[in-house]
Amino acid sequence: MEEHHERTGGTCIVCSTHKELGIRIYQQFMCTDCEREIVQTDVQDAKYPFYIDRMKQIWLSATS
Ligand SMILES: [Zn+2]
Numbered sequence: 001m002e003e004h005h006e007r008t009g010g011t012c013i014v015c016s017t018h019k020e021l022g023i024r025i026y027q028q029f030m031c032t033d034c035e036r037e038i039v040q041t042d043v044q045d046a047k048y049p050f051y052i053d054r055m056k057q058i059w060l061s062a063t064s
Contacts, residue, residue: 014038014054026062030054 009020010029019031038051 013057014051025058028058028061030058 008022009018010022010024011018012022012031012034013028014030014034014037017031019029019033022029022031023035034051037047038055041048041051
């Protein structure tokens with residue numbers, strides 16, 4: 001049971017918090033809260049460049 005939790009949970013690359021629910025993109029983990037936040041964030045929002053930067057980190061680790 002605990003093994004299952006470790007496999008599904010992880011430390012979110014965006015908020016750096018350990019969450020049980022989220023998506024795993026290659027080696028990185030993003031919690032559902034941040035995923036939802038990114039989807040809802042407007043391009044004009046000040047937080048948007050930050051999210052894009054975090055997404056780039058995922059891509060960089062995936063392609064390197
Ligand atoms: Zn998060």
